[in-house]
Amino acid sequence: MPTSLDSGVELKAQRSGHPFTLRAQFVIDASGPRGFLHRALNLGETQFATLPATQALYTHFEGVRRWDELHASPEKPPYPVDDAALHHVFDGGWIWVLRFKQRPDQRGRRRHRRTRE
Numbered sequence: 001m002p003t004s005l006d007s008g009v010e011l012k013a014q015r016s017g018h019p020f021t022l023r024a025q026f027v028i029d030a031s032g033p034r035g036f037l038h039r040a041l042n043l044g045e046t047q048f049a050t051l052p053a054t055q056a057l058y059t060h061f062e063g064v065r066r067w068d069e070l071h072a073s074p075e076k077p078p079y080p081v082d083d084a085a086l087h088h089v090f091d092g093g094w095i096w097v098l099r100f101k102q103r104p105d106q107r108g109r110r111r112h113r114r115t116r117e
Contacts, residue, residue, distance in 0.1 A: 082097070
């Protein structure tokens with residue numbers, strides 16, 4: 001079980017049979033919905049009253065054409081649109097596009113849980 005400290009949390013665990021202690025101001029478990037820490041610590045689930053219940057899914061693509069190649073615009077933005085996070089908003093969620101110079105492009109989709117495809 002985690003221990004609450006004045007300056008954060010302390011987690012005691014074992015890896016390959018060797019105990020270790022992790023101390024941090026806060027811990028982010030990025031292993032997915034109800035991820036590792038949620039299961040390992042048998043944590044409950046609390047909804048945020050002012051935020052929708054959402055899920056995220058992402059993947060990587062290669063050879064995706066740039067936005068300005070697909071949708072020419074008479075207006076010149078202050079920077080190339082694909083050089084920043086490009087977002088497409090639709091009913092029930094939104095999609096983002098991030099380009100990486102050394103890796104394939106990342107595409108993600110976030111939607112409300114109750115939205116059906």
